[in-house]
Amino acid sequence: MMGRLPSNNGENGLKKGPWLPEEDRILIDYIQTHGHGSWRALPKLAGLNRCGKSCRLRWNNYLRPDIKRGRFSEEEEQTIINLHAALGNKWSAMASHLPGRTDNEIKNFWNTHLKKKLLQMGIDPVTHLPRTDLNVLPNLTQLLAAAEFSNFIMMNFLAGPTFPENHQLQANSNLPFGFAPHELVQLQSNFVEFNNNHQFQSSSSSTQPAQLPALVPASPECRPITVNQPENKNINPNDISKSNPSSTSTTFEAWGDLMDNEASDSYWRDIIE
DNA sequence: AAGAATGCCAACCGCGGGACA
């Protein structure tokens, strides 16, 4: 699986496109002996017909000895989702919290897997909130299935924290949308987080029926507040599930309250800072 | 079996920001 133009040379006669094993070897040898020093000067010193930028990219994304290749674990997957909720598209910042993973790798994984997965689960990958744009449900069958699924989640959520065990989720059970059991558990947890933050459930001592959250537009231009804007870096994604219910009555006000909450989890606070 | 569509990901491009003269 190769990248770009196989034989397209740059305007300075510098080579572009996929790296040859021989070029890799030269770059590795040079950096192991001398360190990379100035990337701009490196190609000349190492005897490579590449620009410094290309060398840096190749080293950082592929040749570095500490790079962990292969599939992302479920734990890594979840970490990426949490980090994305907190940081947005700050791939390099995310990479610094995932040892052995590069920003490019995380970015690709997000764009090719996680984004779709969240969309499929009815979660907006930008806001990390439940989606409301029904354009994603092109037919009535899907709409009904979504409603049914939403109901399924809600009923099980209201059934309490023993939901997974009570329902004996198994790989071969008939689960809505074909979700794997762990995905349903994750979805339930997302609902719990969202609920805790927006008070659309009945309180623990109450028997009142649950209230649905205020709808949040999926398109960024319609959003007054998003969790991944740089100016909103004080949001702690774990706080969403930890914060006490506030007295706010709308989603936007609830977000406003979130902005004011002191980060309580040091790990996420570190990340956000 | 073959062509079309889609998925995947390495690598490139352009921009912004820090350091320095």
Place this chain on the structure above:
DNA sequence: GTGTCCCGCGGTTGGCATTCT
């Protein structure tokens, strides 16, 4: 204050692999 150099980041591209029809 301004210009230049360099680095790093995020977005995008494009070709091979895989799946679908």
